[in-house]
Amino acid sequence: MTTTEKPATSERADLLETLAKHRHFLRFTVRDLTDEQAAQRTTVSALCLGGLIKHVAAAEQAWMDFVLAGADAGANAADGWEDHFRMLEGETLAGLLDQYDEVARRTEEIVAGLPDLDVSHPLPEAPWFEPGASWSTRRVLLHVIAETAQHAGHADIIRESLDGSKSMG
Numbered sequence: 001m002t003t004t005e006k007p008a009t010s011e012r013a014d015l016l017e018t019l020a021k022h023r024h025f026l027r028f029t030v031r032d033l034t035d036e037q038a039a040q041r042t043t044v045s046a047l048c049l050g051g052l053i054k055h056v057a058a059a060e061q062a063w064m065d066f067v068l069a070g071a072d073a074g075a076n077a078a079d080g081w082e083d084h085f086r087m088l089e090g091e092t093l094a095g096l097l098d099q100y101d102e103v104a105r106r107t108e109e110i111v112a113g114l115p116d117l118d119v120s121h122p123l124p125e126a127p128w129f130e131p132g133a134s135w136s137t138r139r140v141l142l143h144v145i146a147e148t149a150q151h152a153g154h155a156d157i158i159r160e161s162l163d164g165s166k167s168m169g
Helices: 011-029 035-039 049-069 081-085 093-113 137-163
Strands: 120-122 134-136
Touching: 011 049, 011 093, 011 137, 035 049, 035 093, 049 081, 049 093, 049 120, 049 137, 093 137, 134 137
Parallel strands: none
Antiparallel strands: 120 134
16 A cells, blocks of 8 residues: 555544444344333433433534534533433334434534544533543544443343343353
C-alpha cells in the first residue's frame, strides 16, 4: 500500500463498528419479549429492559447533540431524566427499538460528516466533569461505547432474572 492509499479501515469506522456491536448485544438481550416483560423490574434497581433501551438512545442522542452544538445543546437534558429509565404508558418495546435505530443512523451520519474526530467542545459545568475540560468527538464516542456496553451488561442481568435467558454464554 502506498502512503496515499487509505487503509481498509479507519479509526472512525472502528469506533462506529464497536458501538454497533454493543448496540447489537443490548438489542439481542430484549429479543422475543412482550411489552409487559420489557417494562418489568426484576431486581431492586429501578431499571427495566425497555427503560435501558430508552436510556441509551436518549444518552447517545444527547451526546451527538453535544458533538454538533456543544454544552448548550443539552441545557434541558435533565428534564424528565427519570422517565428515561422506565417504559411509560403507551410506549412499546418495538417503538423504543425503532427510536434507537434512528438515533444510531443519526450518529453514523454525524460522525461520517465531521472533518475529523478532534472536533471538541467544553463540557457543561457539572460535578462529574473536570472544570474547564473539553471533549473531542473521539472522547464522546468512547464514552457512548462504554455506556452502551455497561448497560448491555445490566440488561443481561435483568433478562436472566426475568426468564433465565442469557445474551451470551
